[in-house]
Amino acid sequence: xxxxxxxxxxxxxxxxxxxxxxxxxxxxxxxxxxxxxxxxxxxxxxxxxxxxxxxxxxxxxxxxxxxxxxxxxxxxxxxxxxxxxxxxxxxxxxxxxxxxxxxxxxxxxxxxxxxxxxxxxxxxxxxxxxxxxxxxxxxxxxxxxxxxxxxxxxxxxxxxxxxxxxxxxxxxxxxxxxxxxxxxxxxxxxxxxxxxxxxxxxxxxxxxxxxxxxxxxxxxxxxxxxxxxxxxxxxxxxxxxxxxxxxxxxxxxxxxxxxxxxxxxxxxxxxxxxxxxxxxxxxxxxxxxxxxxxxxxxxxxxxxxxxxxxxxxxxxxxxxxxxxxxxxxxxxxxxxxxxxxxxxxxxxxxxxxxxxxxxxxxxxxxxxxxxxxxxxxxxxxxxxxxxxxxxxxxxxxxxxxxxxxxxxxxxxxxxxxxxxxxxxxxxxxx
Ligand code: XMP
Numbered sequence: 479x480x481x482x483x484x485x486x487x488x489x490x491x492x493x494x495x496x497x498x499x500x501x502x503x504x505x506x507x508x509x510x511x512x513x514x515x516x517x518x519x520x521x522x523x524x525x526x527x528x529x530x531x532x533x534x535x536x537x538x539x540x541x542x543x544x545x546x547x548x549x550x551x552x553x554x555x556x557x558x559x560x561x562x563x564x565x566x567x568x569x570x571x572x573x574x575x576x577x578x579x580x581x582x583x584x585x586x587x588x589x590x591x592x593x594x595x596x597x598x599x600x601x602x603x604x605x606x607x608x609x610x611x612x613x614x615x616x617x618x619x620x621x622x623x624x625x626x627x628x629x630x631x632x633x634x635x636x637x638x639x640x641x642x643x644x645x646x647x648x649x650x651x652x653x654x655x656x657x658x659x660x661x662x663x664x665x666x667x668x669x670x671x672x673x674x675x676x677x678x679x680x681x682x683x684x685x686x687x688x689x690x691x692x693x694x695x696x697x698x699x700x701x702x703x704x705x706x707x708x709x710x711x712x713x714x715x716x717x718x719x720x721x722x723x724x725x726x727x728x729x730x731x732x733x734x735x736x737x738x739x740x741x742x743x744x745x746x747x748x749x750x751x752x753x754x755x756x757x758x759x760x761x762x763x764x765x766x767x768x769x770x771x772x773x774x775x776x777x778x779x780x781x782x783x784x785x786x787x788x789x790x791x792x793x794x795x796x797x798x799x800x801x802x803x804x805x806x807x808x809x810x811x812x813x814x815x816x817x818x819x820x821x822x823x824x825x826x827x828x829x830x831x832x833x834x835x836x837x838x839x840x841x842x843x844x845x846x847x848x849x850x851x852x853x854x855x856x857x858x859x860x861x862x863x864x865x866x867x868x869x870x871x872x873x874x875x876x877x878x879x880x881x882x883x884x885x886x887x888x889x890x891x892x893x894x895x896x897x898x899x900x901x902x903x904x905x906x907x908x
Pocket of ligand 1: 694786787788900903906907
């Protein structure tokens with residue numbers, strides 16, 4: 479590894495990730511590890527320059543105060559402790575108050591160099607992946623989302639044609655999304671890509687299913703089956719690429735946040751299809767994943783996509799999905815995205831989409847009574863998706879969106895704007 483490392487040992491702090499982000503913000507790589515890391519595990523980490531014992535309110539677990547192994551102090555690393563009274567090290571702080579103290583520790587006491595950047599990260603991961611995989615093949619489910627796209631680009635750089643990407647078009651993708659996956663990965667990056675058109679299969683299974691949970695189960699389950707069928711057709715695959723990222727592997731909770739080993743959640747694949755995982759992004763926060771994607775040359779739209787639920791437009795075509803209403807969701811969503819981009823709102827608003835309910839309302843078109851669907855527009859801002867506020871979109875922008883949806887989307891005669899914050903509403907409707 480080329481990067482210097484500052485290790486944060488979690489002794490019950492609730493701000494481990496904030497601290498790790500702050501240190502990475504100084505250009506120095508930082509990782510969070512459990513308080514009871516063994517000396518062997520610590521020594522196995524490369525380029526450790528210093529250790530922060532990060533205490534806090536969750537220091538007591540099951541009635542006992544957590545402590546680090548005493549031998550840790552003998553290893554010769556510069557150590558500071560924060561809110562950890564039992565510590566035996568010279569510098570004990572009750573909190574890490576200002577950026578200057580952190581800088582002094584990282585650069586002056588530890589002598590770390592600011593060498594954490596995406597170029598070095600990619601170079602390291604390329605080398606590690608090559609070492610792990612050798613001349614074997616890696617399989618990757620490429621949805622076109624940020625994480626799977628960045629993993630794909632990184633693995634293509636590392637192992638080229640040894641990577642086999644499978645893109646399943648389940649018919650619930652946004653307009654031109656599957657096409658753009660093929661264009662970028664097959665035509666431009668020359669990936670070994672298997673495109674599976676499973677539209678009829680998914681929509682068939684979903685026919686007449688109105689219950690939201692049931693819909694999600696069918697979409698998730700069917701996805702695994704399609705992927706598994708493709709995997710069985712291939713020979714010599716020993717690894718599975720996954721877009722696991724750092725927040726996925728840090729358990730946040732009321733107990734001391736322990737490092738969970740990678741999520742060995744291979745999408746529920748059967749026993750005889752268990753692969754070893756390749757997870758080159760597992761140390762990155764979301765914004766770092768995006769920076770990595772940019773460095774690897776992925777298009778901006780792909781790297782800065784807004785969040786999109788796994789079940790796709792399936793949960794925005796409310797109730798039992800029909801092709802007619804699904805098209806109305808897809809077309810209105812495309813118009814909304816175009817108009818938001820034109821108004822510069824795509825860079826400001828966290829998530830925006832359209833929804834089509836499964837009932838009709840009366841209207842007039844060409845002097846005739848019509849009975850057609852409505853499109854609901856939703857645009858929200860949030861930090862963590864737990865709560866959300868509604869974006870106050872300019873009236874003119876809403877008018878333009880409405881005009882275009884009514885003129886261009888078939889079977890729609892009404893457009894509404896959802897004014898509900900979360901809570902009590904959720905972001906999605908199903
Ligand atoms: P809710 O509707 O619960 O959504 O307020 C919170 C955020 O999660 C996204 N979401 C999903 N993402 N699979 C996903 O990967 C899902 O099944 C799913 N359901 C909701 C939603 O778009 C919002 O950003």
